[in-house]
Amino acid sequence: MSAVDEDPFSPTAGLPPAMAEIVEDFQALPERERLQLLLEFSQGLPPLPPHLAEHPELLERVDECQSPVFVNVEVDDASRVHLHVSAPPEAPTTRGFAGVLREGLDGLPAEEVLQLPPDVCSRLGLEQAVSPLRMRGMTGMLARVKRQVRVATAS
């Protein structure tokens, strides 16, 4: 591990490898292009799997988001987390953040998800382009993901 990685103020500090890689990808770009990368994540967000698409009651609404955004977290037998998010096409920024969370978290042990720093969405270097009020919904999304992981692992 290099000295840079140990810097507690580094954007990737305390992140699991997949999330750290995403953060590095964003940080390596000039600000304008970071938005384009977020747009790509929004386009890459997969639709809900059929067992959830047919049972919307299994999804929890993220009230902090202006748009109707729903999350569902499954923890499998190996205690690994699977994140499903539904967000409308009219909310590409939210979809983009959901795509980042999904790619960065999917398949991680529940323990590691719970230890994610709460500010992970603001590590992407988008504060200049995306207002703090918009970021609030993203923090809300991660808080709900963690709560669902806690509920799923408590039983």
Place this chain on the structure above:
Amino acid sequence: MALPHDGDEKLAAYAHPEKLVTTAWLAEHLGEPGLKVVESDEDVLLWDTGHVPGSVKVDWHTELNDPVTRDYVDGEGFAALMSRKGIAREDTVVIYGDKNNWWAAYALWVFTLFGHPDVRLLDGGRAKWIAEGRETTTEAPEPQPTDYPVVERQDASIRAFKEDVLAHLGGRLIDVRSPQEYTGERTHMPDYPEEGTVRGGHIPGADSVPWARAAAEDGTFRTREELEAIYQREKGLAPADDVIAYCRIGERSSHTWFVLQHLLGFEKVRNYDGSWTEWGNTVRVPIVKGPDKGEAPAVRR
């Protein structure tokens, strides 16, 4: 050269029908010289996913706000922005956006601070354009820079500052936030520490009229008759009243400002853009919690 007004019958009933166009009017005039179309959204990426052909994006956060001081850009900043977007002072600007034109109304209000002569909203906004299956593109236009003049921003007539609101206490105020924000129960939600204010409630004497009441199901503005029923008959406002509208940062209240000023023809309407994020964090300003409007205290000088 300004484009002709939309003669639509529903629009004709408003006090200033020239401030709105229908989707049909826009489709008919799209591409004509002298018409510039601006999309302004809550979501910074939405324009990129597809927009009205030829439209340019204006982002409230990165382009209309000053990046350092909590204020709008100044005359030079606005002139540079307009030039970059290919907008000339004499152009007819039609603004549309997501969320019932919430951000579009905000952008229009900022254009008005700089006295842009002809700026209109697309009734129904982005959602209606798309619902009607009208043309969109992801192609970004390459605007020709213009020599937009440097015009000093005129805040006095349509913008209220905290001091103006303090001096206005006892007068008519409209709080356009959600009922939960109005009563103050929405400040201490668990898990979401970034709510932004240390106190919840509303400004004493403010009536609660959530902004979206002015919008119909399809995102268009309610008819003149329906709007009068809400603001004039239900809330007892009169067009000669001096009214200040506010929300959290002044965006939702721009929508209400537009309704009162342009659709109902109120003579003096100001938008308090400091709104709750300023008032709810300010030391020793009066606040009322709960559903009652409350009494305005004597003005503290």
